[in-house]
Structure formats: C-alpha cells, structure tokens
Amino acid sequence: MSPTLKAVLSVAAAAALVSISVGSRALASGGGGGGGGFEAPSASAPQYDPAAEYAKAVAALNAKQYRDAARAAQHVTDAVPKSPDAWRLLGAAKAGDNDWKGSRRAYERAVKLAPDAAVAHAGLGLALANLKDPKAQAEIDWLKAKAQACGDSCPDAASLKGMVSALEAAQQGARPSAALSGSMLFGGPKAGDAAYVQAVSLINEGRYDDALASLAKAQAAFGPHPDILTYEGYAWRKKGELDKAERYYRAALAIAPDHVGATEYYGELKVVRGDLDGARKLLARLDQVCAFGCADAEELRRWIALGHEPPR
The missing domain is CATH 1.25.40.10 (Tetratricopeptide repeat domain)
Incomplete structure (x- = not known):
C-alpha cells in the first residue's frame, strides 16, 4: 500500500441516491498500488443496500x-x-x-x-x-x-x-x-460527502484520529456504507489496532462481498498478521472480482510475495 491514499475530487451538479439530490462527489484511491477508487458514499451506494x-x-x-x-x-x-x-x-x-x-x-x-x-x-x-x-x-x-x-x-x-x-x-x-x-436530525448527503472527503485528506496526512472523527460524521449521514467502513478499518490498522481494523473490514464485506478496496485491505491485514493463507484466499477473490485485472490485486500479490508491507 502506498504511504498515502490519493484523493481525487470532482464536482457534480447532482447525484441521485434513492431519489435524493446530493451535492459534491469525492473519489478516493483504494490505496495499495493506486488502482480502483471509492466514490463518495452518496454516489456509490447500491439502491437497496x-x-x-x-x-x-x-x-x-x-x-x-x-x-x-x-x-x-x-x-x-x-x-x-x-x-x-x-x-x-x-x-x-x-x-x-x-x-x-x-x-x-x-x-x-x-x-x-x-x-x-x-x-x-x-x-x-x-x-x-x-x-x-x-x-x-x-x-x-x-x-x-x-x-x-x-x-x-x-x-x-x-x-x-x-x-x-x-x-x-x-x-x-x-x-x-x-x-x-x-x-x-441527520446531516444528509452533502454534509456526509464533505466529511468523507475531509477524512481522506486527513488519512493522507497521517492524522488518523481526526480522520476517524470525520468518518464518524460521514457514517452519521450515510449509515453503514462499505467505503466508509473500509477507511475506518484502514485508519485503525495504521493506529496498530488490528482487531478493530478487522471488524471494520469484515463489516464492509458483509454489506458488499465484492468490495475491491475492503478485500485488498483485509488481505494486507492478513499479511501483517502472518496469515498468508488467508491473504491468498482474499487475493483469489480479488482475481475473480477483477476479471481483467486491477492494481488492487497486484498490490496484494506484492505483499504476499514479500510476506510483509513492500518498502517505499
């Protein structure tokens, strides 16, 4: 995983989430090798999740x-x-x-x-x-x-x-x-997207406690969204709280079993813990989800080959 997560921000006049008009969108890299991205929660949530x-x-x-x-x-x-x-x-x-x-x-x-x-x-x-x-x-x-x-x-x-x-x-x-x-009352999509974008920026800066606070605000607006849960897991892992990180990754995958970012991050956590067999199973899952290949799978493959986080 790269030392920072790259956030790419775009603005949309409106994005539909279950017929609710929302404001800005935010895209954040899924980490790792800079592959797949997460859309802002208001834009990417499946209709019936x-x-x-x-x-x-x-x-x-x-x-x-x-x-x-x-x-x-x-x-x-x-x-x-x-x-x-x-x-x-x-x-x-x-x-x-x-x-x-x-x-x-x-x-x-x-x-x-x-x-x-x-x-x-x-x-x-x-x-x-x-x-x-x-x-x-x-x-x-x-x-x-x-x-x-x-x-x-x-x-x-x-x-x-x-x-x-x-x-x-x-x-x-x-x-x-x-x-x-x-x-x-609950903030709604605009406030949630703003908090999500801020959280990604804070993660980039290594300010994990502040990032978790912003992610909590985003979660108050959007509820249990897999993108938010995945970043919460990442922040907890960077803080050394591996059990908490795992709970968030598992929660994200329970909602969205094919979530690329959560699968990659969870695989990296398995490597950190020395569970290479578990990491390989998650890599196999990524290879199925990314039918034509994706940077997330390649990054996890690097971690497994080395047996630890790749040097930067």
Whole structure:
C-alpha cells in the first residue's frame, strides 16, 4: 500500500441516491498500488443496500414522515445490527411518531454500542423523560459531566448544553425544544460527502484520529456504507489496532462481498498478521472480482510475495 491514499475530487451538479439530490462527489484511491477508487458514499451506494435504506430514513425523518423513517431505519438495523448510527436513527424516528417505548429501546441499543455518543444519551434521556421514567436523570447527569469535561471552548460545548437544557425541560413536561430536535436530525448527503472527503485528506496526512472523527460524521449521514467502513478499518490498522481494523473490514464485506478496496485491505491485514493463507484466499477473490485485472490485486500479490508491507 502506498504511504498515502490519493484523493481525487470532482464536482457534480447532482447525484441521485434513492431519489435524493446530493451535492459534491469525492473519489478516493483504494490505496495499495493506486488502482480502483471509492466514490463518495452518496454516489456509490447500491439502491437497496443498508446505506440506501439509511438515506431513505433520513429523508423521511427530515420530512417528518416518521413511520416511513422508522420502517426504513428498521431495515438498516435488521441488516447491520451493530451499527449505533442505525439504532440512533430508528430511535429518532420512533420519537417523532411518539412511540417512546420503541424510541427508548432503540436508543438503549445505540448507547450500548457507542457508550460515549452524546446524541444517543440525549435521545435515550428524551424517551425516558416522556415515559416519566426517573432514569432520565441519569442521562442528564451524564450529559452534564460530558459538558463539564468538554469545557466552554470545545466544539461540542453549545450542543451539549442545549441537550441538557432540552432534557430538563422535557422532564417538566415541555415539548422537545428545537435545540434537542435539531441535534438529532441527520446531516444528509452533502454534509456526509464533505466529511468523507475531509477524512481522506486527513488519512493522507497521517492524522488518523481526526480522520476517524470525520468518518464518524460521514457514517452519521450515510449509515453503514462499505467505503466508509473500509477507511475506518484502514485508519485503525495504521493506529496498530488490528482487531478493530478487522471488524471494520469484515463489516464492509458483509454489506458488499465484492468490495475491491475492503478485500485488498483485509488481505494486507492478513499479511501483517502472518496469515498468508488467508491473504491468498482474499487475493483469489480479488482475481475473480477483477476479471481483467486491477492494481488492487497486484498490490496484494506484492505483499504476499514479500510476506510483509513492500518498502517505499
């Protein structure tokens, strides 16, 4: 794999994702020998995959069509049950439909999967408050502690304070405020593409923690998209977190078994771990997918021949 991933940016007036108009596109090299590229998530998601259902749910949520949003979000949680963003989206849709028990269950799953996600705690707190459950106070206390640790100068300071105020009002029987409702709406394709492009740039610079933060924003917009999952796996591998990297590669391939980038990267991870037989199996898969050859397969072949990452 090359020491940097090359990002090639192009602009399109509109790209269709399940009839949703989107803005910019981003293409990022699949790494390795500079072969196949990933399109921006809004442009490349298959029509009926979890990312497309996620986008459909976001559009319905923002249009206040809450039952349609919940139906599409449920498709995502069924397909990718370990995606905290999917459960958060389902929780927001259920809340919009005043199904507070359903919202609570969804947000409980989101919090379990991503225990440090403030928006998930806020959503759970809102559901509990509307159910008159005293456990809502624990979520308020969690958000207050998060806000205190964050301080006034951190980027999330205003959002955290708004969540606390909104939950305290909900405890008193008030309708959810604009601050809380706004924090739970999802950014949509334009914001997601921008975050994705930024993440690729940050990966190029070796800023893997910042890249992971940007990829998380992209994932909040698009849901479990294989391109995003693949880059998350790559960033974790560069940080030395090989088990986490493998989980992301496997998640990407579960959604898109023929994903060239995820297959190559996963093969390279196998080489790093000394599992050359496993790497060869993935190379054989790449050779099938790339019927006329591709740079990704050739790069993985180099790794296997050397038994380690090629020198640069």
